[in-house]
Amino acid sequence: ACKQQKLSTYFHHQ
């Protein structure tokens, strides 16, 4: 099944 990714996978905290 398709698993929803989190934004933190792509964008990092400044």
Add this chain to the structure above:
Amino acid sequence: MLELRLVQGSLLKKVLEAIKELVTDANFDCSATGFSLQAMDSSHVALVALLLRSEGFEHYRCDRNLSMGMNLGNVSKMLRCAGSDDIITIKADDGSDTVTFMFESPNQDKIADFEMKLMDIDSEHLGIPDAEYQAIVRMPSGEFARICKDLSSIGDTVIISVTKEGVKFSTAGDIGTANIVCRQNKTVDKPEEATVIEMQEPVSLTFALRYLNSFTKATPLSETVSISLSSDLPVVVEYKIADMGYVRYYLAPKIEE
């Protein structure tokens, strides 16, 4: 001292209606360049970034960088009390823990002051790298809203695929499947009715429709929407705010595990 005067107050009303469903509490950041916000939804799957540049305000005074924490539902309640033709001024004194929204009717015969307490919100700013996208689709915003709404009555995820044929939105659910293909169409008399597809290479990604539907609350802000896709990045759904800035939504994809 902060004093931002927006003659087209309706823009601010529409901005709040566009973001209050996705985000509950957020910090509005004021600096010399403009009035901005960046916030994620509670599940950290979607993010909204707002920018209203200082040049778009009739009067923009921001003595020093200021971050104001607000509950967006409460801001929306106050802004709903402004007429759609009102001039809206946002005011805050240095060190004060309140913000005031002032509404002036066009002929200045009615002036309203709504004051709200600010909140302490620890905002976790994400660094969003500028990226090259494999495909960018520009289309009428009402068209995109209609597609998201229609597909969500059939399924809860949408596969957005861009090929040289055009952009395809597909979903499947218990009752069946749906596929909507929009072809590039520049031969329209009004540019805002055009569908323009810039494709570096074909791309196909899967997203949860409920987030896309909440993004389309920004439709009243712009006649057109741009959807930027890249196979290893969140989708960016952008509504430009005429001469002022934008509301941008980012949504992480669903990936085959």
